[in-house]
Amino acid sequence: MGSYNNVHRVIKRLQGKKKKQEAQHSDSSHNDSLSPNxxxxxxxxxxxxxxxxxxxxxxxxxxxxxxxxxxxxxxxxxxxxxxxxxxxxxxxxxxxxxxxxxxxxxxxxxxxxxxxxxxxxxxxxxxxxxxxxxxxxxxxxxxxxxxxxxASKYESRSIEESEAEQTIQGARDGFIESLQVNISLIRQRIADPHLHFETFEIGEITRTTVVIGYMSHIVDDALVERVRTRLQDIKVDSIESSGDIEQHIEDHPYSIFPTIGNTERPDVAVSALLDGRVIILINGTPVCLYVPYLFIESLKNVEDYHSRPYYTSLIRIIRFFAFVISTTFPAIYMAALNFHKEMIPSDMIVPVVQAREAVPFPLTLEIIITIIMFEVIREAGVRLPQHIGAAFSIVGALILGEVAVAAGLFGAPTIIIVSISFIAAFVITPITDVTALLRLLFFIGSSLFGAYGLFVMLLAILTHMVSLTSLGVPYMSPLSPFYLRDLKDTIVKFPKRWLTHRPQSIPNKKPKKVESLPETGGKQ
Known part of the structure; x- marks a missing residue:
C-alpha cells in the first residue's frame, strides 16, 4: 500500500511539473506576441x-x-x-x-x-x-x-574580375559580397524557369542567409536532397564564410583533399549548374561553392574551355606532371642520395657529393629546413600588400638561397630541387595547400625507408583518394569508377564537337546536352 502511495505521489508531481512547463510556455508565447499598447x-x-x-x-x-x-x-x-x-x-x-x-x-x-x-x-x-x-x-x-x-540597401563594392581566377578570353565579372547581386549574375546567363534557388538561414547568432541553386530538370534529386538536409542539420552560433559551410557539409572533414569546389566566377558556377551540380551562395562572401567536386578538376582551368583543344591538352598534361613533381621531387632526391645512389647518373654524382661535403647538416635536416624556409617566404608574400608581396617572394627567395649556398649552410642541389618543387605547385593553384602537405608526407616516408617508404606512402594516399566521395559521388571519377566517355575531358581535352554529353561522373537526369551542330563538310 505504501509503495502504491509513493508511485501515486510521483505521478502527481510529474503532472504538476508538466502543467507548470505548459503554463510557462504559454506565458512566453504570450509575451512574444505584439501588444495593442x-x-x-x-x-x-x-x-x-x-x-x-x-x-x-x-x-x-x-x-x-x-x-x-x-x-x-x-x-x-x-x-x-x-x-x-x-x-x-x-x-x-x-x-x-x-x-x-x-x-x-x-x-x-x-x-x-x-x-x-x-x-x-x-x-x-x-x-x-x-x-x-x-x-x-x-x-x-x-x-x-x-x-x-x-527596403534593405546594403553598401557593396562594384563588380570586377576575380584576382584569383583571371582569364584572357573569358568573362570579366566576378561574384561580390552581395547575395542578390550574385544571384542576378547567374540569372543573366541562365534565362530558364528550371533554374531554382532555395534559401536557408543558418547560425543562431549571425543568421547568415545561404542559398542553393540547381537546374531542376538536370540535377539528380537525391543530390539536392542531400545538400538540403546537411544545411538544415547545421546548428551553430555563426557562419562567417564559405569555408564554414564547406567544412560542415563535406563527406570527409578530416581529409587533406578538398571535396567541395569553390569559385568566384559566375561563368564557372553556371557551367557547374549545367553539368547537374548544386551551387551554394553565402551572403557576405564572394565565394560560391559547388558539389560534387572531383579531383580531376584540380588540373583544369576556366581558360581551357575558351582555347583550342590541342594546346589545352598539352597544358593539362603539364599540370599533371607538375603535381607529381611538386609532391615527390624532394622525396626522390632524398631516396636517391641516401639509399639508392645507383639512381644518380655517374656524371652527376661527383658534383652532388662535392656540394654536400661543405654542408654541416644531415641531408634530412637540410631539406626540411629548406622546405620550411620556402613556405615562410611564400606565406609572407601572400599576406603582405600585393605591390610588396610579389617583389618580396622573388627577391627574398633569391637572396636567401644564394647567401645560404655561399655560406655553405645548404647545398646548391637541395635549393634547386626544393625550388622546382615549389614552382611546380603554382601551376595547380586549387590544391597548392594539398601539394605542400603531400610533399612533407612523401619526404618523411622516403627519409625513413628510401624508395620503399615513398611507394608505400604513394599507395596509402591513392587508396585514401579512391575512398573519398563528394556528397556521395566518387572523388576519383571518371578514373575510379571508370567512365570511358568522360575521358574526353580529363587529362586531355577533345574538340568541342565530341563533348555532346554531360559527364557520367556527375549524376544527372538529362545526359545529352547537344542535339545537333551545323555541318562542316567533314573537313580536317
Whole structure:
C-alpha cells in the first residue's frame, strides 16, 4: 500500500511539473506576441536592442477619417535600409490623406504603402531579427499586428574580375559580397524557369542567409536532397564564410583533399549548374561553392574551355606532371642520395657529393629546413600588400638561397630541387595547400625507408583518394569508377564537337546536352 502511495505521489508531481512547463510556455508565447499598447512594444524593443546608435525608432501620426488620428512607430536599422524609399513610399503616403478606418485598419494602411514586399507579423521576437537584416517594422497603436517592409540597401563594392581566377578570353565579372547581386549574375546567363534557388538561414547568432541553386530538370534529386538536409542539420552560433559551410557539409572533414569546389566566377558556377551540380551562395562572401567536386578538376582551368583543344591538352598534361613533381621531387632526391645512389647518373654524382661535403647538416635536416624556409617566404608574400608581396617572394627567395649556398649552410642541389618543387605547385593553384602537405608526407616516408617508404606512402594516399566521395559521388571519377566517355575531358581535352554529353561522373537526369551542330563538310 505504501509503495502504491509513493508511485501515486510521483505521478502527481510529474503532472504538476508538466502543467507548470505548459503554463510557462504559454506565458512566453504570450509575451512574444505584439501588444495593442504601442508604448509597451517600444519599451520591449528598447530592452531587446539596447541603446545602439544605429537603431532608429521614429514616431509618426497617421490621420484617419472624421478628424481622428492614431500613433505609429517605424523601426529600422540605419545604414542597411533605403531611408529615401521609407520616406517617399511609406511615411509620406500614410500622412498625406486620411485613411478610412471603417474596415480593417491594417489592410488600409498596407494598401497605402508603395513597396511590393510587405508582410504581416504578430510576434515581436521573430520580427526583430528580420529588422536587423534590413527590414523596416511598422507598429500601430491599438493593433496586435505589425508590417514588415523590405527596403534593405546594403553598401557593396562594384563588380570586377576575380584576382584569383583571371582569364584572357573569358568573362570579366566576378561574384561580390552581395547575395542578390550574385544571384542576378547567374540569372543573366541562365534565362530558364528550371533554374531554382532555395534559401536557408543558418547560425543562431549571425543568421547568415545561404542559398542553393540547381537546374531542376538536370540535377539528380537525391543530390539536392542531400545538400538540403546537411544545411538544415547545421546548428551553430555563426557562419562567417564559405569555408564554414564547406567544412560542415563535406563527406570527409578530416581529409587533406578538398571535396567541395569553390569559385568566384559566375561563368564557372553556371557551367557547374549545367553539368547537374548544386551551387551554394553565402551572403557576405564572394565565394560560391559547388558539389560534387572531383579531383580531376584540380588540373583544369576556366581558360581551357575558351582555347583550342590541342594546346589545352598539352597544358593539362603539364599540370599533371607538375603535381607529381611538386609532391615527390624532394622525396626522390632524398631516396636517391641516401639509399639508392645507383639512381644518380655517374656524371652527376661527383658534383652532388662535392656540394654536400661543405654542408654541416644531415641531408634530412637540410631539406626540411629548406622546405620550411620556402613556405615562410611564400606565406609572407601572400599576406603582405600585393605591390610588396610579389617583389618580396622573388627577391627574398633569391637572396636567401644564394647567401645560404655561399655560406655553405645548404647545398646548391637541395635549393634547386626544393625550388622546382615549389614552382611546380603554382601551376595547380586549387590544391597548392594539398601539394605542400603531400610533399612533407612523401619526404618523411622516403627519409625513413628510401624508395620503399615513398611507394608505400604513394599507395596509402591513392587508396585514401579512391575512398573519398563528394556528397556521395566518387572523388576519383571518371578514373575510379571508370567512365570511358568522360575521358574526353580529363587529362586531355577533345574538340568541342565530341563533348555532346554531360559527364557520367556527375549524376544527372538529362545526359545529352547537344542535339545537333551545323555541318562542316567533314573537313580536317
Amino acid at each position: 504601442l508604448e509597451e512594444n517600444v519599451t520591449a524593443i528598447k530592452q531587446i536592442l539596447g541603446n545602439s546608435p544605429d537603431v532608429r525608432i521614429r514616431s509618426i501620426t497617421i490621420p484617419l477619417t472624421k478628424n481622428k488620428k492614431i500613433k505609429a512607430v517605424v523601426l529600422s536599422i540605419d545604414g542597411i535600409i533605403d531611408q529615401q524609399a521609407i520616406r517617399e513610399h511609406v511615411i509620406r503616403p500614410l500622412k498625406e490623406e486620411p485613411i478610412d478606418d471603417v474596415g480593417e485598419l491594417l489592410d488600409a494602411i498596407q494598401q497605402r504603402i508603395y513597396i511590393n514586399e510587405v508582410t504581416v507579423t504578430k510576434a515581436l521576437k521573430e520580427s526583430l531579427p528580420k529588422v536587423l537584416k534590413g527590414n523596416t517594422l511598422l507598429l500601430v497603436d491599438g493593433l496586435t499586428e505589425g508590417l514588415l517592409i523590405n
